[in-house]
Amino acid sequence: MTPEAPVVIVHYMVNYQERQLDRTFAALVDGTRRAILARLEREDSATVSELAKPFAIKLPAVMKHLDVLYDAGLISRSKAGRVVTVRIQPEPMRAAMVWLRRYERFWSKSLDRLAAYAERREGAATKKRR
Amino acid sequence: MTPEAPVVIVHYMVNYQERQLDRTFAALVDGTRRAILARLEREDSATVSELAKPFAIKLPAVMKHLDVLYDAGLISRSKAGRVVTVRIQPEPMRAAMVWLRRYERFWSKSLDRLAAYAERREGAATKKRR
Numbered sequence: 001m002t003p004e005a006p007v008v009i010v011h012y013m014v015n016y017q018e019r020q021l022d023r024t025f026a027a028l029v030d031g032t033r034r035a036i037l038a039r040l041e042r043e044d045s046a047t048v049s050e051l052a053k054p055f056a057i058k059l060p061a062v063m064k065h066l067d068v069l070y071d072a073g074l075i076s077r078s079k080a081g082r083v084v085t086v087r088i089q090p091e092p093m094r095a096a097m098v099w100l101r102r103y104e105r106f107w108s109k110s111l112d113r114l115a116a117y118a119e120r121r122e123g124a125a126t127k128k129r130r
Numbered sequence: 131m132t133p134e135a136p137v138v139i140v141h142y143m144v145n146y147q148e149r150q151l152d153r154t155f156a157a158l159v160d161g162t163r164r165a166i167l168a169r170l171e172r173e174d175s176a177t178v179s180e181l182a183k184p185f186a187i188k189l190p191a192v193m194k195h196l197d198v199l200y201d202a203g204l205i206s207r208s209k210a211g212r213v214v215t216v217r218i219q220p221e222p223m224r225a226a227m228v229w230l231r232r233y234e235r236f237w238s239k240s241l242d243r244l245a246a247y248a249e250r251r252e253g254a255a256t257k258k259r260r
Contacts, residue, residue, distance in 0.1 A: 018161050025158040031148050034229070041232055090236035097230040099164070102171055104227075106220035 020073070021099060024092040027072035032057065033065050037074065040088045048084045150203070151229060154222040157202035162187065163195045167204065170218045178214045 027033055036051055052062040066086060069075045073092045078085050157163055166181055182192040196216060199205045203222045208215050 018164075021164065022159055022161060025155045028155040029152055029159065031152060034148075034151065038232070041236075088233065088236055090233055093230055093233050094237045097227060097234075100223055100227040100230065102168070103218065103220055103223050106171075106218055107224045 017095070020092055021096060023072040024074065024096045027068050027074055028096070030065065030068075032062075033069055036062075036065060036069065036086075037088065037093075040075065040086060045085050045087045048086060051086060147225070150222055151226060153202040154204065154226045157198050157204055158226070160195065160198075162192075163199055166192075166195060166199065166216075167218065167223075170205065170216065175215050175217045178216060181216060 028037075032055060035055075039051065039054075040046060048063065048066065049059070051066070052059045055062060066075065066077075070077060073089055076087050076089050078087075158167075162185060165185075169181065169184075170176060178193065178196065179189070181196070182189045185192060196205065196207075200207060203219055206217050206219050208217075
């Protein structure tokens with residue numbers, strides 16, 4: 001291994017993770033795809049025709065959405081005869097959530113501000129009552 | 131208010147949240163936009179020219195990315211003379227994380243499976259040693 005090899009590997013891994021985040025977020029942009037994932041969350045697995053039923057769109061359109069989810073690694077497909085069963089593959093969504101989690105301090109910050117405001121109001125109300 | 135009004139309001143709110151998720155995830159698809167947000171997370175606020183500096187792309191391209199982030203409600207802009215300062219607006223990313231959080235049980239599940247596998251291996255190893 002040359003001294004540069006670890007740097008190259010890290011660079012490759014960062015790039016790989018970035019490309020995966022691109023694909024995960026792109027897959028999540030569409031409401032129909034999010035609805036499919038939400039259903040697979042409730043039911044663990046579903047066949048393609050079961051998944052297509054509640055939607056006002058045709059089966060080939062649903063299949064296209066499933067292709068996007070599959071290519072992004074968000075679902076797995078298994079075939080038994082003519083029946084394709086679909087399941088959630090959780091890892092990419094976990095990585096997307098880890099990415100979003102770094103902004104958590106902003107949410108707690110706005111909650112802190114809200115709490116401080118509530119306390120000030122409370123303090124003012126107490127003063128008035130005296 | 132007619133009896134249907136609350137249903138219409140709920141429907142409107144669900145639609146509004148869905149459109150917001152569309153815009154949030156679409157804004158997060160691009161690596162440059164994610165890098166801008168990551169920098170705003172570290173530095174709280176930055177001017178447009180400061181934000182443009184580390185990127186190999188030209189200022190107008192950075193401005194376009196900032197427009198997408200602004201339209202999706204992920205950043206705020208404030209102007210003082212010719213200087214535009216940009217900050218994170220956390221709410222839409224919080225909502226996106228809440229959406230992703232419903233898949234959390236799958237992550238714990240795969241951790242459980244990993245733990246069960248480790249225990250089986252451990253058990254098998256103990257048996258062998260006897």
